[in-house]
Amino acid sequence: MTDDDELRRLFQDAEPAQQPADPDALVDSLMARISAATGSADAPETADAPETADAPAASRWRILGLYGAGVVAAILLAVTLYACGAREEALPLVSPSPTATPSATPSATPSPSVTPSPSASAVSTPTPSPSVTSTPESEPVPPEPDAPAPADPAPPDPAPEPEPAPPADESAPRIRLTSTIDDIWEVNDMCDPQTLLIRATIVDDVGVTSAGIRYVAGSAAPAQRQLVRGVGDEFTATVGPIEAGSVAEQLQPTNVEVELWARDEAMNVATLRVTVPVRSAWACAPG
Amino acid sequence: MAPVPGVRERVAAFVAHEYGKVVAAVTLATRDRDRAEDAVQDALVAALSSDTPPDNVAAWVTVTAINHVRMAHRRSGAQARAYAKLPPEPEQMDDATGQVVDSLTVHDAVAALPDGQQQIVTLYYYLDTPVADIAQALGVTTGTVKTQLHRARSALGSTLGKEAP
Numbered sequence: 001m002t003d004d005d006e007l008r009r010l011f012q013d014a015e016p017a018q019q020p021a022d023p024d025a026l027v028d029s030l031m032a033r034i035s036a037a038t039g040s041a042d043a044p045e046t047a048d049a050p051e052t053a054d055a056p057a058a059s060r061w062r063i064l065g066l067y068g069a070g071v072v073a074a075i076l077l078a079v080t081l082y083a084c085g086a087r088e089e090a091l092p093l094v095s096p097s098p099t100a101t102p103s104a105t106p107s108a109t110p111s112p113s114v115t116p117s118p119s120a121s122a123v124s125t126p127t128p129s130p131s132v133t134s135t136p137e138s139e140p141v142p143p144e145p146d147a148p149a150p151a152d153p154a155p156p157d158p159a160p161e162p163e164p165a166p167p168a169d170e171s172a173p174r175i176r177l178t179s180t181i182d183d184i185w186e187v188n189d190m191c192d193p194q195t196l197l198i199r200a201t202i203v204d205d206v207g208v209t210s211a212g213i214r215y216v217a218g219s220a221a222p223a224q225r226q227l228v229r230g231v232g233d234e235f236t237a238t239v240g241p242i243e244a245g246s247v248a249e250q251l252q253p254t255n256v257e258v259e260l261w262a263r264d265e266a267m268n269v270a271t272l273r274v275t276v277p278v279r280s281a282w283a284c285a286p287g
Numbered sequence: 288m289a290p291v292p293g294v295r296e297r298v299a300a301f302v303a304h305e306y307g308k309v310v311a312a313v314t315l316a317t318r319d320r321d322r323a324e325d326a327v328q329d330a331l332v333a334a335l336s337s338d339t340p341p342d343n344v345a346a347w348v349t350v351t352a353i354n355h356v357r358m359a360h361r362r363s364g365a366q367a368r369a370y371a372k373l374p375p376e377p378e379q380m381d382d383a384t385g386q387v388v389d390s391l392t393v394h395d396a397v398a399a400l401p402d403g404q405q406q407i408v409t410l411y412y413y414l415d416t417p418v419a420d421i422a423q424a425l426g427v428t429t430g431t432v433k434t435q436l437h438r439a440r441s442a443l444g445s446t447l448g449k450e451a452p
Contacts, residue, residue, distance in 0.1 A: 014393035017307035037336035
């Protein structure tokens with residue numbers, strides 16, 4: 001039974017392969033999706049010839065294409081300048097500049113219009129977009145904006161106030177993310193970073209008593225960390241390291257929601273959610 | 288749209304020669320044919336849209352599709368956990384011949400394996416993927432694949448071996 005051929009037979013008997021009913025339609029549908037995914041008609045060409053032996057040829061063609069476009073644009077610019085110059089020369093007849101002959105000088109500089117279009121460059125910046133969602137849970141619209149407290153008779157340092165009940169603190173702390181969110185990798189030997197420092201400012205009318213983060217990265221056990229107070233109202237905590245195999249083994253990162261929370265003395269709690277893209281260690285391919 | 292012939296040919300070749308087997312392999316590992324088919328198509332689109340498509344598309348698509356289906360299961364409920372905890376059925380096959388192990392038992396035996404081993408045995412036994420390609424698709428060493436394959440083979444042997452002649 002443990003014979004490999006027998007196992008192969010069992011596997012293939014258990015789940016016989018079925019060909020698609022309409023292969024041509026399936027191919028068309030997949031091609032349409034590939035074209036849509038690559039965003040342009042010629043994009044699949046790049047996907048078809050990546051880091052393999054024909055990659056240099058593909059990039060050579062791409063460079064030639066760019067040069068070609070540049071030359072065409074330069075010629076157009078030269079012709080336009082020449083036409084303008086000729087018109088100027090023909091019109092005034094007053095003081096024709098002797099140096100106004102539009103020779104080949106304009107075409108010597110490649111036109112800036114051949115650089116990638118602004119729309120393409122805008123699209124090609126895959127910013128992770130932290131998607132911050134703040135939900136102060138028991139915040140009933142603060143009655144007045146934060147006064148800078150010059151006339152406040154209370155001491156300026158509100159932290160160590162063990163008084164039992166501050167009169168009417170009904171506003172939750174306010175959390176604001178101050179660090180950028182970048183992709184992190186699951187634990188592996190080669191790809192970094194594997195942790196992310198979350199930095200946030202947390203302010204409260206009376207005082208923040210505790211704060212932390214919590215998240216669940218794929219199949220890993222839920223994690224929670226304390227947000228440690230730094231200078232002033234700044235707090236920091238670290239996301240990761242995340243055990244390899246926790247998120248899906250795929251090239252694209254898996255979004256992990258990290259919740260920041262803060263509590264004040266009156267037990268008002270505020271939360272803020274950020275999305276941290278986590279890359280599978282499996283995607284960190286050697287070579 | 289003006290599809291580049293190279294990509295279209297790869298897609299057509301995959302559909303003609305590998306699609307059915309890959310869908311079946313993902314179904315074997317996940318027991319969810321509907322999701323398997325969608326996941327295989329999604330993974331194929333992702334693979335061929337990438338700047339660096341994998342060398343062994345079938346292996347990559349299989350691994351990715353299995354993961355997608357599993358994630359869908361995890362999202363939709365405890366189905367995956369139930370599969371993972373499913374004990375191997377001890378004495379299910381008692382038929383007279385003892386020659387045939389029905390497909391349900393094979394599915395159960397595969398489902399009882401750890402996730403990584405499910406992928407490896409599916410690739411190795413169902414798709415005849417070489418160990419080196421499995422290692423590349425999973426991002427592990429060939430030694431790891433061989434070790435996991437050995438363990439999986441032992442587990443399958445003890446689960447299915449009872450029905451052996």
